[in-house]
Amino acid sequence: MKYNRVIGLLICIAVPLLSFGADVKGLFSKGNQLYAKGQYKEAADTYGQIINSGYESAAVYFNMGNACYKNDEIPSAILYYEKAHKLSPGDEDINFNIRLTNLKTTDKIDEAPEFFLAKWWRGFILALPLGTLAVLSIICGLLASGILIWYLFTRSVTIKKVSFYVSIVLYIIGAIFIFMSNRQAAYFDNHRQAIIFKGTVTVKSAPASASKPLFVIHEGTKVDMLEHTSGQIKIRLANGSEGWIGEGDVKEI
Numbered sequence: 001m002k003y004n005r006v007i008g009l010l011i012c013i014a015v016p017l018l019s020f021g022a023d024v025k026g027l028f029s030k031g032n033q034l035y036a037k038g039q040y041k042e043a044a045d046t047y048g049q050i051i052n053s054g055y056e057s058a059a060v061y062f063n064m065g066n067a068c069y070k071n072d073e074i075p076s077a078i079l080y081y082e083k084a085h086k087l088s089p090g091d092e093d094i095n096f097n098i099r100l101t102n103l104k105t106t107d108k109i110d111e112a113p114e115f116f117l118a119k120w121w122r123g124f125i126l127a128l129p130l131g132t133l134a135v136l137s138i139i140c141g142l143l144a145s146g147i148l149i150w151y152l153f154t155r156s157v158t159i160k161k162v163s164f165y166v167s168i169v170l171y172i173i174g175a176i177f178i179f180m181s182n183r184q185a186a187y188f189d190n191h192r193q194a195i196i197f198k199g200t201v202t203v204k205s206a207p208a209s210a211s212k213p214l215f216v217i218h219e220g221t222k223v224d225m226l227e228h229t230s231g232q233i234k235i236r237l238a239n240g241s242e243g244w245i246g247e248g249d250v251k252e253i
Contacts, residue, residue, distance in 0.1 A: 023053075024050055024053070024055050024057075024060075027046055027047075027049055027050050028047075028050060028059070028060060028063075030046050031043045031046035031047045031050070031063060031067075032063065034046060035063065035066065035067055035070075040067045040070035040071050041067075041071060043063075043067040044064060044067035044068060044071060047060055047063055047064040047067060048064070051064065056083075056087065057087070058084040058085075058087040058088035058091065058094065058129060058131075059084075061080045061081070061083040061084035061087065062080070062081065062084040062091075062093070062094055062097070064080040065077045065078075065079075065080035065081040065084060065097060065101075066097070068080060069097070069101055074101060074104050074105060074219070074220045075195050075196065075197045075219045075220045075251075077097075077101050078098065078101050078102065078105070078195050078220050078222065079195045079197075079251055079253060081094055081097050081098045081101060082098065082193065082195065082222065082253040083253055085098060086188055086253060087129055087130060087131065088129040088131075089126035089127075089129065089184075090126060090127050090128060090129065091129070101220075102220070104220070105218065105219070105220035105221060106218035106219075106220070106221075107217050107218050107220075107221045109221070109237050109238045109239050110238070110239055111238040111239065112238065112239050112240045122187070124180070125180050125183040125184045125187060126184060126187070127180075128177075128180065130181055130184055130185070133177045133178075133180055133181045133184070134181065136174075136177045137174045137177035137178050137181070138174075140170045140171070140173050140174030140177065141170075141171070141174045143167075143170050144166075144167040144168075144170035144171045144174065145167075147163045147166055147167040147170065148163070148164075148167040150163050151163040151164050151167060191224065192224070192225040192252065192253075193222055193223065193224055193225060193252070193253045194222070194223055194225050194233075194235075194250035194251060194252045194253060195220065195221070195222055195223075195250060195251055195253065196217055196218065196219050196220060196221045196222075196223065196245075196249060196250055197219055197249065197250060197251050198219060198248075198249045199218065199219050200216055200217075200218055200219075201216065201217050201218070201245050201246075201249045202215075202216050202245075203215050203216070203217060203235065203241075203243030203244065203245055204243055204244045204245070205243060205244070206244060207229050207230060207232035207234070207244045208232075211244070214241070214243045215241060215243065217237070221237070222238070222253075223235040223236065223237060223245075223250065224236040224237075225250075225252065226242070228247070231246065231247045231248075232244050232245070232246060232247065233245055233246075233247050233249075233250065235250075
């Protein structure tokens with residue numbers, strides 16, 4: 001059932017990719033023109049219209065992040081770069097801008113060491129954007145089906161053998177793309193993250209105002225969201241430190 005959900009998700013992603021709406025395209029072009037003229041506030045407002053309409057695109061989020069960066073809205077810039085990263089995790093331009101913008105944040109947090117196999121596995125499932133995986137899996141399925149039909153009607157024994165094995169290989173490759181999509185969707189479902197949007201936040205030991213303060217973090221810092229309870233969120237930093245903050249202190253990626 002989970003794979004049925006992923007296949008449905010892939011189709012939902014692939015269809016908008018194949019039919020980029022005229023209104024969205026017009027607003028995106030207008031935003032790019034405003035950005036090129038140095039009107040960053042107006043460009044951000046235009047990209048915001050696209051985002052508020054419910055449309056999701058790595059390109060829109062990336063350009064929105066650029067406009068926010070130019071407006072010196074660092075937490076917003078990181079938030080939109082991270083949203084773009086979520087849709088296109090292998091994009092080097094997005095990853096570079098995330099690293100660049102993080103240099104402007106107050107907190108410099110070293111990541112906890114990670115087992116190399118876990119790092120390799122994450123790199124594999126995040127190698128291609130979900131939208132690209134969707135398009136590739138559909139193309140593989142269509143090609144495999146077309147070749148299989150050819151196999152059924154051709155009279156040449158050689159062509160029958162070749163088309164049969166080629167269609168099987170394409171089905172397997174398509175299944176691998178669907179598997180990668182499934183694991184990528186599960187990865188982001190299990191790794192909910194947020195950006196701190198408050199200047200200074202005191203992280204506490206428990207979800208209560210009278211609990212012991214543990215450490216302080218600042219706006220722009222990315223945190224993992226572990227638990228929710230009574231308007232409080234349990235967070236974890238990249239270095240493994242954990243604690244509780246107010247729900248209103250962050251915006252989820």
